[in-house]
Amino acid sequence: MDDELSRTKMEQQIEQLRETSLAAQNGWELDVEDMDVFIDLPVNGKEYRLKVNFDNYPQQAPSYQFEGEWPDQARGIRQDKGICIDGTRECYTNYNHDEREDDWDPEVYDLPSMVQKIYRLIRRS
Numbered sequence: 001m002d003d004e005l006s007r008t009k010m011e012q013q014i015e016q017l018r019e020t021s022l023a024a025q026n027g028w029e030l031d032v033e034d035m036d037v038f039i040d041l042p043v044n045g046k047e048y049r050l051k052v053n054f055d056n057y058p059q060q061a062p063s064y065q066f067e068g069e070w071p072d073q074a075r076g077i078r079q080d081k082g083i084c085i086d087g088t089r090e091c092y093t094n095y096n097h098d099e100r101e102d103d104w105d106p107e108v109y110d111l112p113s114m115v116q117k118i119y120r121l122i123r124r125s
Helices: 003-019 022-026 089-093 098-103 111-124
Strands: 029-033 036-043 046-053 063-067
Touching: 003 022, 003 029, 003 036, 003 111, 022 111, 036 111, 046 111, 063 089
Parallel strands: none
Antiparallel strands: 029 036, 036 046, 046 063
16 A cells, blocks of 8 residues: 555545544644654543554554553453454455455545544543
8 A cells, every 4th residue: 555645645644534523622632753653542530542553554443552551441442353343354354254345435534433432432441
């Protein structure tokens, strides 16, 4: 995949997230390093750092991983396998759902909706 295209598409996703009120409402802090977006997610007195990697995007779904402590108590989140929700690279690879890889659609699984889904999973646990 063309690195320049991946970077441009990643920047569009970041801008989409920044344009929503989600980050401000939930206290999310964003940092960008190369092809990684780091999002600090404060939940019930704990801070989780979500790393979203956009290598090969949009041909391939972004990778969603946590740095440091993982909220393993949350449904669909396991440190040993990753985050298993539609739209994560791990869902299509680590959980043997590669038969569903054709379901990947960057218009449906955008950064704002994915981060919000993950945040909700953590808050409900």
